[in-house]
Amino acid sequence: MAEYFAAWFPAGWEFLGYTLAALLQAILLVHVIALGAFVFIWAERKVSGRIQDRLGPTRTGGAFGWLQSLADGIKLLSKEDLMPKDADPLLFRLAPYVAFAAGFAAFMALPFASGWVALHLNVGLFFLIAVLGLEVFGVILAGYSSGSKWALFGAMRQAAQVVSYEVPLGICVVIPLMICGTMDLVAIGDQQRGLFTNWLIFHDPFIFLVFWVYFTCAVASVNRAPFDLAEAESELVAGFLTEYSGIRWSLFFMAEYGSMILVSALAAILFFGGWNGPLPIFSALMDNFSYLAECWWFSTLANLLGVVNLLLKASIGVIAMMWVRWTFPRLRVDQVITMCLKYCVPIAAVCFLGVMVWTALGVPFMNDLLPSQNRALVREGWVHESDQRAVEFLQRLERNSDQGGVE
Amino acid sequence: MIVLLADTGGAAINWHTVMFYVVALAACGFAAMVAVSSNIVRMAFALIVCLSAVSGLLFLAGAHFVAAMQLMVYVGGTVVLLVFGVMLTAQKAFVSMKTTAGDWILGLVVGGTLLAILGQLIFAVPEWRHSDYQARAEAELAAYEEQLKSHIASGQDVTEAQRRRLADLITLARQGHPEETAQIGLALVGVRADRPSPEVAGYSGYLLPFEIVSVHLLVVLVGAAYLARAKRRRKPLLSSGVSTP
Numbered sequence: 087m088a089e090y091f092a093a094w095f096p097a098g099w100e101f102l103g104y105t106l107a108a109l110l111q112a113i114l115l116v117h118v119i120a121l122g123a124f125v126f127i128w129a130e131r132k133v134s135g136r137i138q139d140r141l142g143p144t145r146t147g148g149a150f151g152w153l154q155s156l157a158d159g160i161k162l163l164s165k166e167d168l169m170p171k172d173a174d175p176l177l178f179r180l181a182p183y184v185a186f187a188a189g190f191a192a193f194m195a196l197p198f199a200s201g202w203v204a205l206h207l208n209v210g211l212f213f214l215i216a217v218l219g220l221e222v223f224g225v226i227l228a229g230y231s232s233g234s235k236w237a238l239f240g241a242m243r244q245a246a247q248v249v250s251y252e253v254p255l256g257i258c259v260v261i262p263l264m265i266c267g268t269m270d271l272v273a274i275g276d277q278q279r280g281l282f283t284n285w286l287i288f289h290d291p292f293i294f295l296v297f298w299v300y301f302t303c304a305v306a307s308v309n310r311a312p313f314d315l316a317e318a319e320s321e322l323v324a325g326f327l328t329e330y331s332g333i334r335w336s337l338f339f340m341a342e343y344g345s346m347i348l349v350s351a352l353a354a355i356l357f358f359g360g361w362n363g364p365l366p367i368f369s370a371l372m373d374n375f376s377y378l379a380e381c382w383w384f385s386t387l388a389n390l391l392g393v394v395n396l397l398l399k400a401s402i403g404v405i406a407m408m409w410v411r412w413t414f415p416r417l418r419v420d421q422v423i424t425m426c427l428k429y430c431v432p433i434a435a436v437c438f439l440g441v442m443v444w445t446a447l448g449v450p451f452m453n454d455l456l457p458s459q460n461r462a463l464v465r466e467g468w469v470h471e472s473d474q475r476a477v478e479f480l481q482r483l484e485r486n487s488d489q490g491g492v493e
Numbered sequence: 494m495i496v497l498l499a500d501t502g503g504a505a506i507n508w509h510t511v512m513f514y515v516v517a518l519a520a521c522g523f524a525a526m527v528a529v530s531s532n533i534v535r536m537a538f539a540l541i542v543c544l545s546a547v548s549g550l551l552f553l554a555g556a557h558f559v560a561a562m563q564l565m566v567y568v569g570g571t572v573v574l575l576v577f578g579v580m581l582t583a584q585k586a587f588v589s590m591k592t593t594a595g596d597w598i599l600g601l602v603v604g605g606t607l608l609a610i611l612g613q614l615i616f617a618v619p620e621w622r623h624s625d626y627q628a629r630a631e632a633e634l635a636a637y638e639e640q641l642k643s644h645i646a647s648g649q650d651v652t653e654a655q656r657r658r659l660a661d662l663i664t665l666a667r668q669g670h671p672e673e674t675a676q677i678g679l680a681l682v683g684v685r686a687d688r689p690s691p692e693v694a695g696y697s698g699y700l701l702p703f704e705i706v707s708v709h710l711l712v713v714l715v716g717a718a719y720l721a722r723a724k725r726r727r728k729p730l731l732s733s734g735v736s737t738p
Contacts, residue, residue: 101508177538209557209674216565222573223541230534230580238580249573269674479638480659483651 111204115193123343124155126401130408137412158336165332172233173329181231182330182337185224189344192217196351197272198396199361199389210271214352215252215259218307221345222248224338229326240325243419244309250423251306254430258300261293261441262286262356275360282364287357290449292440297357299434301406304349306422308342310407312414313422343404350403351396358399361392513553520546528600531590537579541572558674630666637662 091103128143131154135142147153169178195210195217197203207213222245229241265286266274278284287297306313315325327335354360362369368388417425523543527536544567551560592600615621637659641651679685683698 104508174532174534177534180538207557207561209561212558213561213564216561216569219565219569219573220545223576226573226576226580227538242577242581245573245577252569479641480656480663483641483656483659 115190115204118193119190119340119344119347122347123340126343126346126404126408127155127158127339128152129405133405133408134412137409162332162336168329168331170233170329174231174233177227177231178329179334181224181228182334182341183224184227185221185341186337186344188217188220188224189341189348191220192348193344195271196348197275197355197360199392200276201272202389202393203272206272207270209269211259211263211269211274211356214271214348215256218255218345218348219249219252221341224341225326228330228338232326232329234328236324237326237328240328243315244326247313247315247419247422247426248307248309250426251303251430254299254426254434255303255307257431257434257438258296258303259352259356261296261438264438264441265289265293265445271355271360275355275362278359279362279369280366282359284362285357285359290441290444292437292444293357296434296437296441297353299430299437300353300357301403302425303430303434304353305407305410306426308345308349308407310342310346310411312410312417314411315416315419315422346404346407347400350407351400353403354396354399360399361389361396363391363395509553513550516546516549516553519543520550531592533579533590537572537576540575541568544568544572558677630662634662634666 091107095103128151132142132150143151143154145151146157169175192214194205195203195207195213197206197210203210225241225244225248229237229239229244232238262274263269266277268274274286278286282288287294327338330338368384368391372385372388520543523539523546526539527543530536530539544563548560548563548568551557551563641655641659644651644655680698681700681703683700685698
């Protein structure tokens with residue numbers, strides 16, 4: 087996208103094109119989080135209402151109360167801006183923005199369609215997992231700077247929970263990485279094109295089990311119930327959020343909903359084929375009619391539907407998280423850590439060994455991912471253009487010397 | 494004269510240079526704040542931002558894997574530990590720390606010496622003196638290629654040594670590109686996929702350091718678990734035969 091905009095400007099002014107592209111990508115990403123939070127807060131109230139055999143919001147904005155989130159936002163904006171006397175003023179004000187920034191930074195490396203990613207990193211998956219672990223700073227800062235012991239205890243417990251669940255999350259994420267052979271999320275998604283049986287979750291029974299462990303660890307690391315003891319009113323007032331009200335509180339919740347969307351979208355890419363739909367309509371057409379593969383409007387249309395696919399799968403994941411929240415009772419803190427260390431880590435490690443053995447021994451897969459030569463093509467390139475010519479030249483020289491003469 | 498600004502290629506603003514200066518300023522500024530601030534919690538926060546800025550510098554240099562590793566290990570691990578320790582011990586006595594003038598002078602002397610040594614070393618590496626060494630390496634490769642082509646065109650043979658020099662120049666031109674993670678993985682198990690030629694010394698893989706560090710980490714983990722174990726009581730609190738009224 088950057089080169090497309092840069093071509094609009096005369097020579098020497100391309101930096102304006104890059105600026106425009108960067109601004110556009112940032113605006114789009116912020117809208118994903120903001121509109122996602124808007125929709126999912128409304129959805130949470132509706133889903134929780136239905137599970138509890140009531141209706142949820144029905145009045146604001148028409149039949150389904152779909153403007154409830156807007157009303158909530160207006161209410162939160164107009165609340166009084168309080169700060170406790172013992173609070174550290176700078177850190178108290180800074181904490182929600184740190185939490186939000188960490189959540190937002192991870193979206194930069196998340197692809198929404200083949201090639202539609204703000205920051206196309208070779209180590210995209212690694213970067214995502216590293217940045218997910220930075221959200222704990224907002225929590226710790228909020229808990230400390232509130233100047234109250236409930237906030238501090240809540241923040242310490244939440245930080246311990248997030249940090250300890252990063253371990254099984256990392257192991258679960260390494261397994262699809264191992265199968266696909268690359269950390270590039272675009273390449274992982276592209277390798278799952280075709281029929282829905284090509285999705286990585288159907289690759290072997292170990293990775294099927296790993297998806298459920300990943301889901302559990304993801305719910306724990308975004309601090310959703312049943313792992314939300316840090317916000318549990320029965321224990322700690324509201325944990326690290328005790329002293330926050332108004333727009334600062336809503337920033338924390340936007341960060342939480344943003345993280346929920348992120349881990350669901352990551353699960354969709356790693357396990358459920360990402361932007362590929364269940365039936366290979368566009369990819370089959372593009373494989374058989376090469377003219378279509380060259381058309382920019384056809385591939386853009388395919389990518390747009392890919393974005394819709396990915397957001398649909400991420401939404402299903404988020405609604406499943408809400409479903410789990412309003413169904414299961416909350417876990418105690420020692421039960422949370424037991425679950426992590428005694429259940430999630432061993433299961434993830436055993437599945438890791440299982441997948442490694444399955445792949446290394448060449449046991450036939452339950453699906454057929456792209457054949458291995460195509461896999462090498464979608465993997466990271468080993469040479470760059472400028473060296474490619476030189477390498478070919480060198481190979482030609484070697485072949486000539488093998489043939490014993492100069493042409 | 495050392496060129497401080499990167500080659501802009503004719504553009505009015507080179508965003509790479511601008512971002513480099515912004516991120517470097519953030520790194521140095523927050524590091525100074527760590528040294529200058531008297532509130533220990535704010536020091537910890539400033540350290541977080543400083544290490545994140547260093548990660549940003551690594552991204553700008555094209556070392557994506559190392560940058561993500563910096564985020565995960567330093568910012569995500571070490572500083573979380575630091576912040577935990579600081580938070581839980583930040584009693585009133587420690588919240589504001591005053592450094593005496595003697596400490597300031599000692600710190601400046603030690604820090605200044607280290608800065609002088611590092612600066613000397615950095616500017617002594619020839620490839621790091623100019624900001625366009627990548628373009629020059631590619632230009633040298635292209636020139637050598639042309640030279641060999643003209644050799645062949647005039648009917649001469651290409652010797653083994655010339656072919657090896659071409660392979661070496663290809664490797665040098667590749668060094669500036671953002672690294673590919675697979676090469677790092679291969680190097681860690683002992684295969685240097687980017688070796689210029691087998692005869693050049695010092696290009697074996699990193700298998701031995703990798704194994705040593707892994708065993709070291711295992712020892713540290715076992716030691717930490719042992720030190721943090723729940724200690725069993727030596728004698729029982731109450732004998733079980735006591736009858737309660």
